[in-house]
Every structure is written in C-alpha cells, then in structure tokens.
Amino acid sequence: MFSDAGKFIVVAWLITVVFGLLIMNFESTASSRWFNWFGNLPFDIKIEKNNFRFYFPIGTSIILSILMSLILYLVNKFIR
Numbered sequence: 001m002f003s004d005a006g007k008f009i010v011v012a013w014l015i016t017v018v019f020g021l022l023i024m025n026f027e028s029t030a031s032s033r034w035f036n037w038f039g040n041l042p043f044d045i046k047i048e049k050n051n052f053r054f055y056f057p058i059g060t061s062i063i064l065s066i067l068m069s070l071i072l073y074l075v076n077k078f079i080r
Contacts, residue, residue, distance in 0.1 A: 011075055015068065
C-alpha cells in the first residue's frame, strides 16, 4: 500500500520539476510567447503599488491542477 503512495509522490514530483524547468527555460527564450497566458488568466489577483506587490494566481492554479490531474490519471492508467 505504501509503495503505491511512494510511486505516486515520485511521479508527481518529477512532473512538477520537469514543468518548472520548462517554464524557466522558455521564459528566457524567444518561445516565451507560449507562456504569456501563465499568470495572466481571469481570477489571477495582481496588485502592484509603489513598493508593494501582491500576486495570487487562483486561475492559473486551477488550470495547473486540472492539467496535473489529467497527466497523473493517464500515467496511473498506463502503469496499471
């Protein structure tokens, strides 16, 4: 039972790391136009004042949660 939970955590961590590395790589290249939506979706709260910034990405979090759930569902379906 615990081995399945461990596999799930490792796969989730690997997917998160790969996605994070892709975002960091694409942010500095010319292909960054593909990630312009990231952080600028509806429900993303962004408040910027003189020396204060507050950013709470609710919309982006929802989209990433749906994508991660779909990816992990497909990984789980093909592993078993």
